[in-house]
Amino acid sequence: MTTRRRKHWGWGYEDEQPSTDEVRATAGAIVDVLGMGSTDVEEPAPLPELPAPRVAPPPGPLAAVWDTTAHARATHAWGRSYQDVVRGFRGDFAHAPDGVLRPQDEREVELALEWCSSAGVVCVPFGGGTSVVGGVTPRGIDGPVASLDLGALDRVLEVDQVSRAARIQAGVFGPALEAQLSDHGMTLRHFPQSFELSTLGGWIATRAGGHFATVETHIDDLVESVRAVTPSGVWESRRLPGSGAGPSPDRMLLGSEGTLGVITEAWVRVRPRPTFKRSAGVTFDSFMRGAEAVRALSQSGLHPSNCRLIDPVEAGFTGTGDGSAAVLVLGFESADHDVGPWMDRALEIAREHGGEAEEREDVVGTWRGAFLRAPYLRDTFVAIGILSETFETAITWDRFPSFHEQVLGSVREAAGERALVSCRFTHVYPDGPAPYYTVLAPARRGEEVEQWAEIKTAAGDALNAAGGTITHHHAVGRDHRPWYDRQRPDPFAAALRAAKRELDPAGILNPGVLVDP
C-alpha cells in the first residue's frame, strides 16, 4: 500500500508537485514556445479548514469507512477541469462533501445507498475524480453530501483466457488494472488521457474514449456486462458477446454518470499485447487536406488503431511537428499478424491525398509523451497565468469544414487575439471525425473562472448550433448540461427522468448531472 497523498487541488501526487523555482524555470520555456504566461509564479493556497460536516457519521460498518478529514473532503470536492484546478489552487472548497465513504466491498456500497436514501444524504459516486465536466462536484446542493469513493474495489477478479474477457472491480485505476491483467498475459488497452488516475467504473459511467482511433473508440465497445448497485437493487447483465433482447441494459448504464446506480464491476474484453506494430507520421500542407485523407482512411475498412490528425498549431507546441504542417499519427497493431499490408495501403491513401509519409516510431512517442504530460501541465499553467481549456465533439464529414470554421471563429473571438486555438482528431468514424480542441490564452489572473466560462459558453454554443455533440467522450456532468439539454431528444429526456425516479426514488444519486427530477 502506498502512503503517497494526492494533491488536494491538482493532478497527481503531492510528491510530484515541482517547487516554485522549478515551475519558474518551466515557465521560462513555456513563455518562449507559447508566447504567453509569466515567470511570476503563483503558489497554491494551503488546504483550508472546512466547515463541520452537516451529518452525523453513518451507522454500522460504514462508520469505519467514513472519512471527514479536510484532505479527503477537498480531494473529492472538484474534478480536474481548468476551472476546478483554479478554484482548488485558490483554496475554494466551501462546497466540499461532508465526508467520504470508502466501501470495502459491494455490500458496503449497498449499505451506503440505504443510509443516504434514508438519511437524505446526497451520494456522489467517485472513481478517480478526473472529471473535466463537473461530474463529481457537489455544488449547489442543499443538505449533506457523501462522496462514495470506490477505490477499495480495485481487483481483477477473474480472467477468462478462452473468451478473452476479465471480470474487474470498478474502482481499479488504469495502471493497477493493466498490471493485474499483465500477470495473465492480457491487456485492456483502454488508455484515456486520464488513464493514470481514472478507474474502470468511471470510464463506463462516462463512456470514456480510449486508445483505439477506430471501431473500439469508447469503453462501450469493450464492455461485455456490467454490475451496478442501485437504490432499488442490484442491476447485473449477463455475460454475452452480443444480444438482441430488447434495448441493451448495458447501454443504459454506459453514460449514466452516477445518476442511476453505482457500478461495482464489469466483464470487459481483453486481448494479448500486440506483437506486430507499424507506425508512421504523415505531414499535410493543411489540416483540411489531412482531414480529407483521414476521411478516406476512415472509410477504407483498414481500421487503424491510431489515426490522430494534429493541426499545425498543436503539432508545433506538442513537438509532434515543426508547426508548419498538419501531422497524422498513424498506427496499426496486432497480436496475430504482420500489419504491413494494412499500413502500406493506408500510406498509399495518405499519399493520394497529398500526404508525405515517414515511417518512424518517434512521432508516436513524441505525441504520447505530450498527451500524457498535458494534465500535469494544466497545473503549471494555472500557476503561471495561462488559461487552458479543451473541448471535444463529433460531427459528420459533410459538415466538418464549415463546422470547424464556425467553432474556431467563435472560440477565437471569445478567447482573444493572443489565444492559441488548436485541433486534433482523437477518433474517426466512416461518417465523421471526433475533433478535439485546445485553447491556450493569457489568463486574466484572479478572473480565470469567469474567463474560462466565457470561452466554454462560446464553444458550447458554437458546437450546439453547428450540429455537433457537446461531448464525444468527456461526458456531460454539470458543466455541459445547458447544451446537453438542447441536444437530446425531449421524449428521451422524459424517459430518462422517469427511469431515474423509479430507480432512485429519494433522488440521492448525483443530482444535477444529466437530468433534473
Add this chain to the structure above:
Amino acid sequence: MTTRRRKHWGWGYEDEQPSTDEVRATAGAIVDVLGMGSTDVEEPAPLPELPAPRVAPPPGPLAAVWDTTAHARATHAWGRSYQDVVRGFRGDFAHAPDGVLRPQDEREVELALEWCSSAGVVCVPFGGGTSVVGGVTPRGIDGPVASLDLGALDRVLEVDQVSRAARIQAGVFGPALEAQLSDHGMTLRHFPQSFELSTLGGWIATRAGGHFATVETHIDDLVESVRAVTPSGVWESRRLPGSGAGPSPDRMLLGSEGTLGVITEAWVRVRPRPTFKRSAGVTFDSFMRGAEAVRALSQSGLHPSNCRLIDPVEAGFTGTGDGSAAVLVLGFESADHDVGPWMDRALEIAREHGGEAEEREDVVGTWRGAFLRAPYLRDTFVAIGILSETFETAITWDRFPSFHEQVLGSVREAAGERALVSCRFTHVYPDGPAPYYTVLAPARRGEEVEQWAEIKTAAGDALNAAGGTITHHHAVGRDHRPWYDRQRPDPFAAALRAAKRELDPAGILNPGVLVDP
C-alpha cells in the same frame, strides 16, 4: 406500383404459392433428403370471414387509410414463425386487428397515435410483418386493435456521399431500399434472412442481424440517428458519427419493438458496393474443431465479412457440404483494397486448426441460396407435415462447448429421436459466437402448435439455464417473454416500464411485448 397480393398465411406473394401438385413433387425430394415429411399434401384454408371491427373508423384524414378488408386484417394478424404459419394455414385469424392504418406520411403517424390514445385503441406498429417471435401478433388483447402499417413511408430521402450516410424512411423494404441506394452508387449491405419482406424500421425496432459476421453484426452498428413518433412527441437524435453525451438515445429505441414509439426514419451508414472479394469454404472433422478455428479468427482482428460455421447436419441438408464435415463459409470484401492478405492469414489460421480450405465462390452461392429459400420452405413444411423451428442465441467461448451440449440434449429430447437438430454460427465476436439452431421433426399433424410449444419451451429453458441470451437478433416479442423476463436485470426492467409509462401513458403501443405496465 405492384398489385400483387401477399399470401394471407405464409411467406411471399400469392402468385408465388406452388400448386398442390408442385408441393407434392417437392415433398418427394424432401422426404428423400430429410427422412421425414409426407406426399400427403394439406392445402391451406381459405381466408375466413372475420368478426366485424370493434371500433368505428378513425376521424379526419385517417379514415381514408383505414383498411378493414379481411385480407388486410389477416396479413397483419400473425408474424411468420412456424406457429404463425401453421395457424394461418389452418385459417385461425380470430384475433386479427380490427383494421389496418396505412399512414401516408409522418403527420398521419402522429394522428394515428393521437386517435389510438384517445379512443383506447391498441396500436401495433407493423413493418414487413416477418417477426418470428410474435412481435406483431395482437393476441390476448381486450378491446380494439389497429395495426399501423408503415409501408407507405418507403423512400430514401437523402444520400450524403461525403459522410456515406443516407436518410431513409422506416417503411421501406430491403430490395426497394437497396434499389434506391443503388441509384446513388451506395448500399447498406444489411441482409437479414427476412430481407425481401422486412423493413428498415422493423430492423431497428428489433435489432436485426445482418450480412456482416463480425464488427457490424446488428443494424445497431449501421445507425447514425433515429427519428420516431411517440405518444408524447417526436424523438429525434442528432446525426452524429459518435457521441458520449449520456446514455445513447438511439440504443434505447434499438430493440424497443414498438413499445416506446413508431420509428419513421433513420440516418444509416452506407458504402459503395465491394469490388474486391475473396471467398472460401473450409471443412473440419467436427463442429467443435471448426468452432476452435472460428474462435481464433474472431480474435485475430481480421474482421471477415462472412464467417459462417455450419455443422455437418446442416451442411448436408443445405447442400453446402456432404454431411460428413462441418463447413466454414469465409469471406472478405472491400471497396478499397485487395483483401488477399486478409484471406491468406485467415486460411492459415483455419489450417492451423485442422481445416481443409478451398477457395471457391460456389460454396457462398450454395449457402446463400439455401439461406434465402428457408422462409419459403417453411410454408411447404407446414403443408407436408414437417415441423420446423429455429432459435438463436449468443454465449461466450469458454462456455460454448457445454452450452451446446446442453441445448442439443434438451431440444433433441423434446423434439424426438427422428428430429434433426442442427447448428451454425451466424455472427461471431472475440468473446463468443452467436449459434443458430434449426429443428426439423415429423409434425404431429393437427397438433403442430402444441408440439412447437414443447420444443420452444425446451429450447428457451436450456438457453436460459446455460447462460445464453434468449435472442441474438430475432427479438423478444411475445414468444420470448418468459425467458427475457428472467434474463434482464430487474432494475433495468423497472426503468424500462417507467420510461414506457412516461412516453405512452395510455399504454396503447404494442402491449405484451418486452414489458407489462
